Amino acid sequence: NVRVMVFNPVGEREAKDEELVLVNPRVVNRSKGQTVFEEGCLSFPNILGDVRRSKEVVIEAQDLEGQKFRLTLDGLPARIFLHEFDHLQGTLFHDRMAPKVLKEVKAELVALEKQFESENPGVAYQSV
Template identity: 60%
Template sequence: MIIKTDGIGLSAPQVGMNVRLMVFNPVGERGEGEEIVLINPRVNKYSKKVVLFNEGCLSFPGIYADVERPESVKIDARDMNGARFSVNLSDLPARVFLHEFDHLQGVLFFDRMSEEVLDSIRVQLQALEKKYEDKTGLPSPERVKASKSRKVAVGFGKS
């Protein structure tokens, strides 16, 4: 699924599954590395140092903007055989993990954007919402809130 969409990570909620599972390729390049499956991942520790990076999301095709995230993270999870493991991730692998982990928490990448950055893509997000509503006849499940009432994602603590 990830390679078919040129993504480098995918969480179960993005495909309608309400389970704590994600898959990502820490190499971040099509045809290189291998996908890692994480079941019930937990964050044990994250760096105080944060970095800004231009992110996209398979749930919001064609929309990219700057998101600030910790530079590194230590996680615990289970693999596909149920075995527990811990791993330290930094740079792109940490960012991809945190992006997918946010999906498991009900947080979207635009929830972590500054108001200025969000304003720069708000029209694109609203156009995507309208396209979804026009195609399905249903209200968009994810709505970008107006700036005054927007819920902002907080912290990167343990979960």
């Protein structure tokens, strides 16, 4: 299996030259230091919640030519990578929320599920 991630570590849509393609990325090291920051996800429009993540992450991946490389990311780029990497792992940002935070957004998540069900009858999904 090949897992591919494209992400922009500067977090700006206009900065197309900053986009990275990571083939089969893996986390080599995570800093013990963590930060809490309000995250959102395009898969869950208008839902925001605090998520705790490592401040720094070291990753290994391949480029489109198959060349391996190592990258150290910190701050916002580390957070963006970890959020997108979670998608490859089948983990969503609300899975990383503290129980209290998840409780605050649960009704909104359930409303999105109901909307999805009505617009996509018979399509399976993982319920929150």
